[in-house]
Amino acid sequence: MKISQFLDATYLKTAQQAGVSEQENLLGVLQLAEEAILNGYKLIMIRANYIVHVKNILNAAKSPVLIGTVVDFPEGKSSIQQKLEEAQKAISYGAHELDFVLNYNAFKAGNIDAVIAELKQCVALCIRHHKVAKFIIEVAALSNEEIIVISQLIRKVVLEDFGEENAKNVFVKSSTGFFQTEANKPNGATIESMKLILENAKPLKVKAAGGVKDYKTALEMLLLGVDRIGTSSSKEIISKGHNTNSGY
Numbered sequence: 001m002k003i004s005q006f007l008d009a010t011y012l013k014t015a016q017q018a019g020v021s022e023q024e025n026l027l028g029v030l031q032l033a034e035e036a037i038l039n040g041y042k043l044i045m046i047r048a049n050y051i052v053h054v055k056n057i058l059n060a061a062k063s064p065v066l067i068g069t070v071v072d073f074p075e076g077k078s079s080i081q082q083k084l085e086e087a088q089k090a091i092s093y094g095a096h097e098l099d100f101v102l103n104y105n106a107f108k109a110g111n112i113d114a115v116i117a118e119l120k121q122c123v124a125l126c127i128r129h130h131k132v133a134k135f136i137i138e139v140a141a142l143s144n145e146e147i148i149v150i151s152q153l154i155r156k157v158v159l160e161d162f163g164e165e166n167a168k169n170v171f172v173k174s175s176t177g178f179f180q181t182e183a184n185k186p187n188g189a190t191i192e193s194m195k196l197i198l199e200n201a202k203p204l205k206v207k208a209a210g211g212v213k214d215y216k217t218a219l220e221m222l223l224l225g226v227d228r229i230g231t232s233s234s235k236e237i238i239s240k241g242h243n244t245n246s247g248y
Helices: 022-039 048-061 080-093 104-108 110-127 145-160 191-201 215-224 234-240
Strands: 007-011 043-046 066-071 097-101 132-135 170-173 205-209 228-231
Touching: 007 022, 007 097, 007 205, 007 234, 022 043, 022 215, 022 234, 043 048, 048 066, 048 080, 066 080, 066 132, 080 097, 080 110, 097 110, 104 110, 104 145, 110 132, 110 145, 110 234, 145 170, 191 205, 191 215, 215 228, 228 234
Parallel strands: 007 043, 007 228, 043 066, 066 097, 097 132, 132 170, 170 205, 205 228
Antiparallel strands: none
């Protein structure tokens, strides 16, 4: 299978973050949509307010590329009700997959009941609407032990409350890519963190995101066993992949 089919091509900057006008930011999103169609990416990951525009382009091209968006991005501190309302709106726009920033601060503070309630309600919403749910745990904010425990917690909730038949539609995702680290430490997926997630989240699916910017890193992630890669460097990754015999 081509490496392009594992890529969630990502553009999540707001116009303000990108330092451009809203119209220029939309143009960047639409260019990514055209790139996704041309290269056969699995999904395009964008802000919810751009979904309708991208959906029109994909439909006109009769493209199988999926649309994903983020919920409570990038901090994950909103109430469960706010997350559900934001997710419901994204679904109404046409999103296929929803990447929720899990309230990892509540988890770190020991408020496990709040995290469990959030997981249950967000997964239930996605299952009702036949959507894929991904939960961003923000590995750069967690210790290795915390990565293990939160991955196990997500797996436990999904399997016990929704069954193994729904596990294929739930991911544990490493990072937002927006977390501010100290001393230039990685703020996204690392080999070490992805191994911990894979060992403790399966049979749930796993998405590596944040810092996957080249073919070599993407291939390492796939060989580890991740199911999807979120990246803003899709073009660079596939251009290198075309010149290899790796099987991806």
